[in-house]
Amino acid sequence: MPKPKLSVVVTRRLPEAVETRLSELFDVKLRDDDTPMSRAHLVTAMKSADVLVPTVTDEIDSTLIAQAGDRLKLIANYGAGVDHIDIATARQRGILVSNTPGVLTDDTADMTLALLLAVLRRIPEGLSAMQSGAWEGWAPTAFLGGRIGGRRLGILGMGRIGQAVARRASAFGMQVHYHNRRRLRPEVEEQLEATYWESLDQMVARMDVVSINCPATPSTFHLMNARRLKLMKPEAVVVNTSRGEVIDENALTRMLRSGEIAGAGLDVYERGTRVNPRLRELENVVLLPHMGSATREGRIEMGEKVIINIKTFDDGHRPPDQVVPSML
Structure with missing residues (x-):
């Protein structure tokens, strides 16, 4: 039997090319509207998914991570900054965190x-x-x-x-x-x-x-x-x-x-x-309204990094852009 696809939840709308590729590779749940996911929806996502793909607009704190299900094993952040994610608590729960450095x-x-x-x-x-x-x-x-x-x-x-x-x-x-x-x-x-x-x-x-x-x-x-x-x-x-x-x-x-x-x-x-x-x-x-990374090229490259991190994890290897507390 073929290996079941990873369950991936994306918290915001991403460039169409990125969403299409995610859908081809994984069992992905995408957003219909481009608004931040509510805290209640984040809890639901973290209880049901293998991988969460958040952005800087999602506050993934210790309280939220404590409510994550046993399935959640990777938080593949769409963005380089990870100060909105409690890396230490995620590590304690056995949840890896990755980001998208360099492209922006x-x-x-x-x-x-x-x-x-x-x-x-x-x-x-x-x-x-x-x-x-x-x-x-x-x-x-x-x-x-x-x-x-x-x-x-x-x-x-x-x-x-x-x-x-x-x-x-x-x-x-x-x-x-x-x-x-x-x-x-x-x-x-x-x-x-x-x-x-x-x-x-x-x-x-x-x-x-x-x-x-x-x-x-x-x-x-x-x-x-x-x-x-x-x-x-x-x-x-x-x-x-x-x-x-x-x-x-x-x-x-x-x-x-x-x-x-x-x-x-x-x-x-x-x-x-x-x-x-x-x-x-x-x-x-x-x-300016947080436009520093707002280029079409940059946002697609961010998505490509997210995909590589998830795919590498799915293949049983450490994500190339894994973040650990000692890096912060």
């Missing part, structure tokens, strides 16, 4: 530079003037922003994405600096023309732009807290395409309102979709 590196780095340019060159203000019909012609002092070349960029987190940001920033003529848990190898530093700072405080105080590119972990929660934000120069800006929890959003909002920080470009927020309403009122802030 260039897309997220592109968005980091887009936000940097948007803030420094005041692009949204110009766009608003054109769309509203308020523009009356060129003027020597209108929409004055700042030149990109020659500015100091401090990258917080020099992994795949941080390094991709560094390469792009160098092409714009920026001076690249970074702080990381571990210093890069000398040959990598030389290639990126990047200067390492052991002290985050000292780096932040000297940068024109600070880019957040580190993952969300207990050690990075509010790494950019009120005290550290106050170290930034008044003319500096901060860009975050990583995780909102790395920045104390209330402190950032207060300092942006008071002019203690010149501007910010944000694609992620501390409380998910519940964005601080005072941020929306500020002209020196560019807000």
Whole structure:
């Protein structure tokens, strides 16, 4: 008899090509509408499936994992970040967790530079003037922003994405600096023309732009807290395409309102979709709806990684992108 197909539950709508391939390989349950799965439906899914395919919008905490059935053996996350999954509890229950690293590196780095340019060159203000019909012609002092070349960029987190940001920033003529848990190898530093700072405080105080590119972990929660934000120069800006929890959003909002920080470009927020309403009122802030990974190519490649992780697991091997607590 042929081996029965794995039961796979997908919590959100995925690109059609990904859903089609999943359906060919597994006994898959797909969503009809593109909304987050309720907690009650997540419980049902985790009791009945061999594999759960969640996204960043699903909070897979210890309480939820405790209600999982004996069948659930793999949480194949659709996305690189796994801070919404209690990895340690899953491991205790014998449930493997995998993710999709690497495929979104260039897309997220592109968005980091887009936000940097948007803030420094005041692009949204110009766009608003054109769309509203308020523009009356060129003027020597209108929409004055700042030149990109020659500015100091401090990258917080020099992994795949941080390094991709560094390469792009160098092409714009920026001076690249970074702080990381571990210093890069000398040959990598030389290639990126990047200067390492052991002290985050000292780096932040000297940068024109600070880019957040580190993952969300207990050690990075509010790494950019009120005290550290106050170290930034008044003319500096901060860009975050990583995780909102790395920045104390209330402190950032207060300092942006008071002019203690010149501007910010944000694609992620501390409380998910519940964005601080005072941020929306500020002209020196560019807000995007978590678009860093939103390319057709990237989302299909994410799905392909999910499929490889599930198929490898189904074949009796460790998923190539398995996540364990020691990696966090």
